Amino acid sequence: MKLSVHGVAFExxxxxxxxxxxxxxxxxxxxxxxxxxxxxxxxxxxCINKALSPKxxxxxxxxxxxxxxxRKEIALNVGVVPQSVNMGSQFSALDIVMMxxxxxxxxxxxxxxxxxxxxxxxMEMTNVTHLAKRSMDSLxxxxxxxxxxxxxxxxxxxxxxxxxxxxxxxxxxxLEILEMIYSLSRSENLTVVMVTHDLPLAAxxxxxxxxxxxxxxxxxxxxxxxxxxxxxxxxxxxDAELYFDERIKRYNxxxxxxxxx
Amino acid sequence: MSDLDIAExxxxxxxxxxxxxxxxxIFLFFxxxxxxxxxxxxLSFTDILKILxxxxxxxxxxxxxxxxxxxRIALAGxxxxxxxLAGAAMQGIFRNSMASPSVLGISNGAAFGAxxxxxxxxxxxxxxxxxxxxxxxxxxxxLFLVYSISRTRNGYVPVETxxxxxxxxxxxxxxxxxxxxxxxxxxxxxIVFWLMGSLNTSSWTQVSIAFLPILLGSxxxxxxxxxxxxxxxxxxxxSNLGINVNRSRLLxxxxxxxxTAMAVSMTGTIGFVGLIVPHIMRMFVxxxxxxxxxxxxxxxxxxxxxxxxxxxxxxxPAEMPxxxxxxxxxxxxxxxxxxxxxxxxGW
Numbered sequence: 001m002k003l004s005v006h007g008v009a010f011e012x013x014x015x016x017x018x019x020x021x022x023x024x025x026x027x028x029x030x031x032x033x034x035x036x037x038x039x040x041x042x043x044x045x046x047c048i049n050k051a052l053s054p055k056x057x058x059x060x061x062x063x064x065x066x067x068x069x070x071r072k073e074i075a076l077n078v079g080v081v082p083q084s085v086n087m088g089s090q091f092s093a094l095d096i097v098m099m100x101x102x103x104x105x106x107x108x109x110x111x112x113x114x115x116x117x118x119x120x121x122x123m124e125m126t127n128v129t130h131l132a133k134r135s136m137d138s139l140x141x142x143x144x145x146x147x148x149x150x151x152x153x154x155x156x157x158x159x160x161x162x163x164x165x166x167x168x169x170x171x172x173x174x175l176e177i178l179e180m181i182y183s184l185s186r187s188e189n190l191t192v193v194m195v196t197h198d199l200p201l202a203a204x205x206x207x208x209x210x211x212x213x214x215x216x217x218x219x220x221x222x223x224x225x226x227x228x229x230x231x232x233x234x235x236x237x238x239d240a241e242l243y244f245d246e247r248i249k250r251y252n253x254x255x256x257x258x259x260x261x
Numbered sequence: 262m263s264d265l266d267i268a269e270x271x272x273x274x275x276x277x278x279x280x281x282x283x284x285x286x287i288f289l290f291f292x293x294x295x296x297x298x299x300x301x302x303x304l305s306f307t308d309i310l311k312i313l314x315x316x317x318x319x320x321x322x323x324x325x326x327x328x329x330x331x332x333r334i335a336l337a338g339x340x341x342x343x344x345x346l347a348g349a350a351m352q353g354i355f356r357n358s359m360a361s362p363s364v365l366g367i368s369n370g371a372a373f374g375a376x377x378x379x380x381x382x383x384x385x386x387x388x389x390x391x392x393x394x395x396x397x398x399x400x401x402x403x404l405f406l407v408y409s410i411s412r413t414r415n416g417y418v419p420v421e422t423x424x425x426x427x428x429x430x431x432x433x434x435x436x437x438x439x440x441x442x443x444x445x446x447x448x449x450x451x452i453v454f455w456l457m458g459s460l461n462t463s464s465w466t467q468v469s470i471a472f473l474p475i476l477l478g479s480x481x482x483x484x485x486x487x488x489x490x491x492x493x494x495x496x497x498x499x500s501n502l503g504i505n506v507n508r509s510r511l512l513x514x515x516x517x518x519x520x521t522a523m524a525v526s527m528t529g530t531i532g533f534v535g536l537i538v539p540h541i542m543r544m545f546v547x548x549x550x551x552x553x554x555x556x557x558x559x560x561x562x563x564x565x566x567x568x569x570x571x572x573x574x575x576x577x578p579a580e581m582p583x584x585x586x587x588x589x590x591x592x593x594x595x596x597x598x599x600x601x602x603x604x605x606x607g608w
Contacts, residue, residue, distance in 0.1 A: 051497055075503025082498060089494055090548040094270060099491055103503035107484055111271070120267040132265045155502070 001062045001077060001158035001191055002027050003048065008057035010043055010215075017043045018054070018215045025208070027158075028189040030182065032202035034227075035212035036236060041195040042083060044212070045161050048193065049080055061159065075103035079157030081149050083164050083195075093139065093147045094132040097123055100154025122153040125180055127173075141168035149177065153184075160184075162194035166201060174198075178205045203227055203242055203251040211235045223251045233259060278552045281545065285559035289338070292563045296334045296570045297326065301578045333463035336471065337569045337583075338562035340460070340528050341538075343475045343520040345561025348535025349542070349554055350482045350517045353489040354510060355408075355418045358543070359598065361536035362400075362521040363591075364424065366431025368532065370403025371396040371518075371525035373434040373441075376452060380445045389470055397522035403430045404518050420602075458531035458584025460569050471527045478520035479558065485509055486550035493548065531565070531584045533591020538564050540598070 003025040010018040018040045025031050033041045046052045048059055050066045059066045061077055079100070089096070100122065101115045111119075123129045126146040136144060145168045152160060160181070166174040182205050184190045196202050202209060202223075209226040211218045212235075219231040223242060232240045237259045245252035297309050302325050304312075311317035312326045348361040362368045374395035378384040384391035385398065410426040411418050442452055488509040491499035500506045524531075542556040565583070568590070572583040 049501065051500065070503075071500055071505050072503035075501060078501075080498075080501040082495075082501070090543075091490070091494065094267060095490075095549060096494065098271075099494070099502055102487055102491060105487070107487075113268070116268050116271055123267065129265055129267065132267060132270055 002060075003062075003159055003191055003193065004060045005044075005048065006058050006060075008044070008047055008054045008059065010040075010047060010052060010054045012043075016215055018047070021057070021215075021217060023210060023217070023220065025191060025193065027191055028185055029207045030185050030192040030194070030205060031208045031210060032206035033193065033195045033210045033212060034197070034199065034202055034235070035218075038214075039212040039235075040215040041212055042163055045163055045193065045195055049078060049161055050074055072103050075155060077157060078159045078161060079152030079155040081145075081152045081160070081162040081165055083167070089136040092133055092135055093128055093143075093150075094119070094123075096136060096147050097128075097150045097154050100151040103155060118156060119150075119154050122150040125153060125184075126150040126177065142170055142173055145169055146173065146177065157190070159191045159193070162192070162196075164195055164197065166196065166198055174201065181205070199227070199232070199236075199240065199253040199255065203253045204245075204248065205250075227251075227253065278546070281552060281556055282559070285556060285563070289559055289563050289566075292566045292570075293334055293338075296337075296566050297330055299570045299574050300325070300330065328465070332465045332468050333460055333569065334566055335465075335468045336463040336527060337460050337565045339468065339471055339475055340524040340531065341534055341561040341563070341565025341568075342558040343471075343479070343524040343561070344531065344534040345538035345542075345557040345564070346479055346482060346554060347517040347521045347524075348561075349539035349550070349557040350489065350513050351404075351535070352539055353493050353550060354513050354517070355411075355423060356493050357418055357420050357423055358540060359420055359424060359536070360427075361533070361539075362517075362525075363431075363530065363532040363534075364536055364595070365404065365407050365427035366429075366434060367400050367404050367407070367518065367521050368525050368530040369431040369434040369438070371400035371522040372456060372530050373437050374399030374522070375526045376438055376441055376456075380441055380452065389466075393470065393474070393523055393526040396526040397519055399434070400522040400525070401515065401518040403434060404514055406430050408514065456529050457582035458529040458587070459580075459582035460528050460565075460572075461580055461582075463528075467527050471523050474523045475520045478516040478523070481512060481516040482520075483554055485513055486554050489513070489550040489554075490548075493550075529582075529584065532588045533595065534561055534565055534587055537591055537594050540594075 005021055005023050008018055008021040021044060033044065035041050043052065047054045061069065066074065097119050098111065101111055101119065123132065126149050128146050128150055131139060131143055131147065139147065149165065165177060169177060178201055181192055185192050206223065208221060209223055210220045211226055211231055218235050219226045227242045229241055232238055239256040239259055240253055241256065242251055242253050294306065298304065298306060304322065308318065309326055312323055344362060351360040351365065352358050375392045378392040378395040384395045386394050407426045407430050411422040413419065438456065445452060488504050491502050491504055492506060496506050538560045539553065539557045542553055542560050546552045546556045568586045569583045572581045572586045575581055
């Protein structure tokens, strides 16, 4: 399912968080949103998901304006993995993943066998099956993160929004999760939008990158176009270089030094 | 790593729920039996069965069982269930296990509304629901006040602010009730007894007034158990899962106020039922509202039927208001919760 954002602006009180954001994301594409803290990445993600309503501009999920969609309708198409997973809860990991089926269920309806299979599959993909009975309270940050990703996958979304999905993960799980998301996007045509700070992983897995600074898009396009040494210097104040890594057959970034402003 | 079978776990959980409900139902039945037996008039269980089903016994005995003990048990069950369910729902809405109708001052609000109607005859409607309607309006006002005062911008309700807001709102309404008592004169003793919370005026009429609104409110809350589950995890996450959080929350607050108000307008303010019962139930059945809410309904009924039985026999032949019994159990329990919370936070 495609996703388009047209001229979105958002203000929090009197401070402008987003100005004139536009982007078109095609079905099955993985798009990374990059930028320093406070550049509006998370706000943009929350606008797409209608958690926030932009002051101007419009957001289309498929061909429909989010403002014309009910919460349930959005949840049937869009899965969200939020940034903070510090929420403690007595619910078991299985209970939490099962909540991903809420949008598909009618009131008083219980989960069918197919719901359970979907949940089972989602938990296998994120490697959390063995945690099923454990309470969320007792899991580590990375384990919780993977449970939350499983819940988003259990929604069977056509668009997946992730806010710093690798933040709490071990290095091996970072690769594992992104590899899984990458293959889902290729096999199921899942559209993925993720906010991240990790330049090498973004360059490696994203089809398109959007670099933001102070609420504006600074550069966008495939990594080769958008993640140039100039744009990285401009947006992140670092000296860095994008190169094609023969060992992984993908793009990689090597960060050379930080530049004092 | 052992590979767990998801479908199997799910099936075992559902079976366990059935066991919980059955055990509680059996407990409820035995509480009713004990409550029917207990009292000044010495009647055996067989006597009672004969009176109930064969019409045996003299007029006094029949009156005691059918018109005195039975409606009282029924009302205790309904009111206990309502208060416990309201407490469980509020704990879910506020994402805070300290919430309950009495702790948050909602019961005081309802009592003020009911007193307005009883003392001054002020009500929005006339007829048998006039007192309950006023109780409902003021229960909702106080719940709404507490909620607006304590809620932070990102939807989180800190426990300190919540409890303080509850104390403030509760104190406000209890001051208003005192003022009313001051001006009420003759009707004073009636109000005082009623404010302590008592079931000793129970009648089939009260049962019939309270039953339907409480049933409706309860069905509404039970229907929102999945929403409550998701909302306790986090409001934005619930909304990501397709839940209209604002609408669900409003419906839950309305329903919780309704059943609290019906309970309070029948029996006065019986404290702590809504705090203790959901808490104990959560320990046994876990956090899932699809089982926690029905378990609280049954547990609330059991708790108040037994507490009222104690109230009837403890200083026999006289009676103690049941509110004193529940507070005597509830206040230490509340303190225990505060202490264990303190420990878990490492203070």
